[in-house]
Amino acid sequence: MAEPLRAVPAHSTADPGILLAQNQEDLVVGDELVRFRFYTRVVHWGVALTFFLCLFTGLPIWTPIFGWLAPLVGGLQVCRWLHPWSGIAFAVFALLQFVHWAGEMKMTPADKRFTKLGGFLAYLRWETHDEEIGKYNGGQKALFWLSSLASLALLATGVVMWWPEYFSSTPLREASWVLHDATFILFTLMIFGHIYLAIAEPGTFSAMVKGTVSKAWARLHHPAWYRDVSGDSRR
Amino acid sequence: MAIPGLEVIQSSASLRGTGSGIRTLPNVAKLIDTSTCIGCKACEVACQEWNDLPNAKTVQDGSYQTLPTMTAEFWNLIKFHEAEVDGSFAWLMRKDQCMHCADPGCLKACPAPGAIVQYSNGIVDVNPDQCIGCRLCETGCPFDVPRFSAKTGKMSKCTLCVDRTTVGLEPACVKACPTGCLHFGTKENMLSEGKERVKQLKADGFANAGLYDPPGVGGTGVLTVLKHADKPELYGLPRDPTVPKSVRFVKSYLRPLGLLGMGAVVLGLVGHYLRFGPREPPKGPPSATPPAA
Numbered sequence: 157m158a159e160p161l162r163a164v165p166a167h168s169t170a171d172p173g174i175l176l177a178q179n180q181e182d183l184v185v186g187d188e189l190v191r192f193r194f195y196t197r198v199v200h201w202g203v204a205l206t207f208f209l210c211l212f213t214g215l216p217i218w219t220p221i222f223g224w225l226a227p228l229v230g231g232l233q234v235c236r237w238l239h240p241w242s243g244i245a246f247a248v249f250a251l252l253q254f255v256h257w258a259g260e261m262k263m264t265p266a267d268k269r270f271t272k273l274g275g276f277l278a279y280l281r282w283e284t285h286d287e288e289i290g291k292y293n294g295g296q297k298a299l300f301w302l303s304s305l306a307s308l309a310l311l312a313t314g315v316v317m318w319w320p321e322y323f324s325s326t327p328l329r330e331a332s333w334v335l336h337d338a339t340f341i342l343f344t345l346m347i348f349g350h351i352y353l354a355i356a357e358p359g360t361f362s363a364m365v366k367g368t369v370s371k372a373w374a375r376l377h378h379p380a381w382y383r384d385v386s387g388d389s390r391r
Numbered sequence: 392m393a394i395p396g397l398e399v400i401q402s403s404a405s406l407r408g409t410g411s412g413i414r415t416l417p418n419v420a421k422l423i424d425t426s427t428c429i430g431c432k433a434c435e436v437a438c439q440e441w442n443d444l445p446n447a448k449t450v451q452d453g454s455y456q457t458l459p460t461m462t463a464e465f466w467n468l469i470k471f472h473e474a475e476v477d478g479s480f481a482w483l484m485r486k487d488q489c490m491h492c493a494d495p496g497c498l499k500a501c502p503a504p505g506a507i508v509q510y511s512n513g514i515v516d517v518n519p520d521q522c523i524g525c526r527l528c529e530t531g532c533p534f535d536v537p538r539f540s541a542k543t544g545k546m547s548k549c550t551l552c553v554d555r556t557t558v559g560l561e562p563a564c565v566k567a568c569p570t571g572c573l574h575f576g577t578k579e580n581m582l583s584e585g586k587e588r589v590k591q592l593k594a595d596g597f598a599n600a601g602l603y604d605p606p607g608v609g610g611t612g613v614l615t616v617l618k619h620a621d622k623p624e625l626y627g628l629p630r631d632p633t634v635p636k637s638v639r640f641v642k643s644y645l646r647p648l649g650l651l652g653m654g655a656v657v658l659g660l661v662g663h664y665l666r667f668g669p670r671e672p673p674k675g676p677p678s679a680t681p682p683a684a
Contacts, residue, residue, distance in 0.1 A: 217502045221406070236525050326635075329530045333530060341652060357669065
């Protein structure tokens with residue numbers, strides 16, 4: 157079992173997992189594993205909050221069915237002002253997240269088994285028991301690459317729609333509009349699934365809050381990561 | 392602006408439409424006979440005056456044209472097109488302004504409820520208090536008419552002098568025109584007047600004369616008599632203007648599809664939770680050996 161790399165003051169009453177998770181991850185603390193250190197969590201929350209700011213200021217512009225969201229930020233006029241700026245904030249966090257995670261998101265053979273249709277359907281039936289799933293499974297890696305691509309597309313098309321005087325070409329403006337809408341719809345559907353799985357797999361959300369997960373959670377969802385971090389090969 | 396006595400029959404970003412349809416009015420139209428326009432620009436001045444628009448600083452670009460294009464504070468621009476037709480020089484003047492389409496692309500594209508409206512007499516108008524300045528109307532318009540003002544953050548364009556026409560006056564430009572090249576009345580009357588004029592032009596030797604009332608946008612509230620109607624491009628008019636396919640696709644297909652997708656996914660996830668429940672990690676100590684993969 158890996159020893160904590162940094163001493164926790166003996167007089168501290170704080171959760172040792174939380175203290176260690178401030179600047180280290182992938183280590184064992186008592187009955188838990190540190191999954192996401194403070195920086196990882198801040199960047200992911202930054203992406204999440206700015207994503208929803210973009211969504212809530214964009215949906216009332218997309219369709220009057222979501223017009224009731226506009227008063228949350230002060231009306232449609234404010235949405236129109238806030239949406240592009242929150243888009244810039246989202247792009248910044250998405251870039252930070254991309255740089256932070258890109259190295260860990262290479263698809264392994266186990267990930268490819270996971271993302272095949274049969275593999276993914278087995279996962280949705282909660283029947284996946286692949287011992288080779290590492291810190292991130294194939295679905296998470298696919299989401300990472302797809303959402304990075306979607307963020308780039310939203311930024312590029314959003315800039316065209318924001319500054320039409322610099323992009324006066326009509327076909328470019330029309331294509332940007334179509335692409336911006338199509339991308340945001342698919343992105344939002346993926347995020348619905350992403351959030352759902354954080355709820356449907358109890359113990360997951362704690363990785364995004366405290367930074368730690370239980371050993372049992374890690375053994376179930378990410379067995380290879382659990383083995384590497386703990387040196388324990390039992391199920 | 393709300394116009395007393397005029398019902399709104401189409402409103403941007405309004406799903407159920409508006410207007411009771413009880414009071415109907417004949418559609419109005421302006422007829423522009425380009426063959427009798429002398430390029431005096433009285434209409435430009437009248438438009439600026441009536442609509443309280445400021446003096447425009449003219450731009451000299453080698454022609455008599457006041458400005459290269461319309462602006463947010465200049466809604467009526469005589470375009471001086473120079474062309475060669477049948478081997479001889481032709482000086483083709485056209486009054487550029489909002490065409491007041493029956494099927495307005497700007498209104499289709501606009502995401503702000505009530506920012507662009509169509510009155511029961513066919514006039515397409517902007518409500519600046521509802522306009523959010525997103526400029527999507529520019530993409531929707533096949534005639535490149537809506538102009539965004541950086542000063543006000545709003546779109547503006549010709550109103551067909553709705554404040555005059557509602558009380559029985561003709562638009563300011565029509566009032567000012569000295570040659571009788573501008574006419575105003577019901578669309579029906581303007582169509583027959585325009586067709587009459589086309590007949591005269593044909594008799595005078597302009598075999599390709601015609602009336603520009605493009606069906607792709609359901610016809611327009613601004614009719615234009617052209618001596619060379621076979622080549623509207625010579626006048627800077629699109630041959631077959633329509634609401635852009637992209638705008639129709641986004642509004643009529645992508646949007647309902649997206650809403651359906653969102654609803655279906657939310658229902659699907661709830662169903663998944665009911666069917667498969669949460670995936671809890673096993674309780675108790677782990678078994679000694681890993682199971683076979």
